[in-house]
Amino acid sequence: MDGRLRIGTRKSAMALAQTEEIARRLTASMPGLEVEVVKFDTTGDIDQTSKLLPHGGKGGAFVAQIRAAVLKGELQAAMHSLKDMPGNEDTPGLVIGATLSRDPPGxxxxxxxxxxxxxxxxxxxxxxxxxxxxxxxxxxxxxxxxxxxxxxxxxxxxxxxxxxxxxxxxxxxxxxxxxxxxxxxxxxxxxxxxxxxxxxxxxFAAAEMLPAVGQGIVAVECAAADWRTRELLSSIDDADARACADAEREVLWVLNGHCNSPIAGFAEIKAAEMLLRASVLDLGGGVIIEASRTGLASRPRELGRAVAFDLLAKGAAEIIERSRPR
CATH class of the missing domain: 3.40.190.10 (Periplasmic binding protein-like II)
Incomplete structure (x- = not known):
């Protein structure tokens, strides 16, 4: 398929390496496609002294500016580390068009x-x-x-x-x-x-330090109505990574976790089954609530909701509320 795709990314070495991998996979899948990488100085990259909370958390610091360019039509796609994307809110007009196969998440x-x-x-x-x-x-x-x-x-x-x-x-x-x-x-x-x-x-083993939701997964976001780009991105989408992302992010959605909440979630797929573990900690680390379930890998959001409700039943809402900025 001939054509051109403009993809936005942060200027950091890691973000550029991730974006170059996306470009490599796209051009291998779609010979003739030209991928242009557009680099952004995001708020979080410019200000490396402040905590991220005043910028709206990782979403405001590293994601918002590039998302805005996609919504304006200046870009066809945006590269994000999935763990930087807020999981407790929707962004109208945007969808995750592809998730790359997961890197080591630990x-x-x-x-x-x-x-x-x-x-x-x-x-x-x-x-x-x-x-x-x-x-x-x-x-x-x-x-x-x-x-x-x-x-x-x-x-x-x-x-x-x-x-x-x-x-x-x-x-x-x-x-x-x-x-x-x-x-x-x-x-x-x-x-x-x-x-x-x-x-x-x-x-650290997962039993010592459970990874962040989405850690190790690269996500490519695009406009929901841009069906050409969605078709392009579907060629590099990893089904297992997407299922794990859906399960883990459902936990954040149900908990309404914010950027100051110590929340962890990690899903693993074996054959047709998925194991999902999640935890909520207080800021001092003295209190931890944990939950895990096994379910069908084909129904990741359902599993994510079940684990989130288990956490809520154990008192997770109170811990999250205490960590909420005043």
Missing amino acids: DVLVLRPGLSVEKLQRSRGKGLKLGTNAVRRAAYARRLFPDVEVIHFRGAADTRIRKLDQGERQRLPDGGAVGPADALIMARSGLERVGLAHRIAYE
Whole structure:
């Protein structure tokens, strides 16, 4: 199929690597198609000191600007990391046209030179600073390393590691700074995308740190009424990744989880069955509610709703409400 497709993406190394993979798959599937990558400086990329909440969470910081360009017809598609896309709200006029096959979804530990996993575990983190901007990772970190100081830490994957290695402090919006960090918790998939997988010191099992909803899945969004683009994107859609995404995001939808809620969800498919695990934590990591169910992989949203209602029955709504910004 001949033609041209303009796809928007962030300028970070990881986002560009993800978008190049989309382009490669599209042109392999549709010989003659020309893919133009349009790079955006999103709010979250420009402001690397503030927490994401003032920008509307990850959705406002990394997604909104590119979505607006699709809705205006300036782009045919937009690349997003699925975990950055709000799951508790619809965006009228847009649909996810494709989900790529899932990359490794787990979280990993990256350490400054001279620090070992054994020392971190033995000390329970006492006297050490662990950097992350994700409330879910921060809550789990406080459970795993009760004496660690969790600090606000921003930047693209390669930028964060550079700051870790150079002992650079994280600037704050009020002019102050925190750090430097001794360790970081990051997504394995992101490190692999930018060629930094060798920095992984430890990979957390799902039982230790359940991944974020959609972590490791690249989503391609387009206009709901643009049937030509939807047809193009359908050629690279991975059915298993889409089913897992549907189940996990249904949990967020039912819980009405916001960007300050430590919520995790992870689905796995084996043959015709899907196992879905989800959890809700308080910000301090001292309270955790967990639920899991197995169901038909062909009915992922139904399974997601059932797991979300299990969490609600155990008191998840109260925890989420307490974490809501006042």
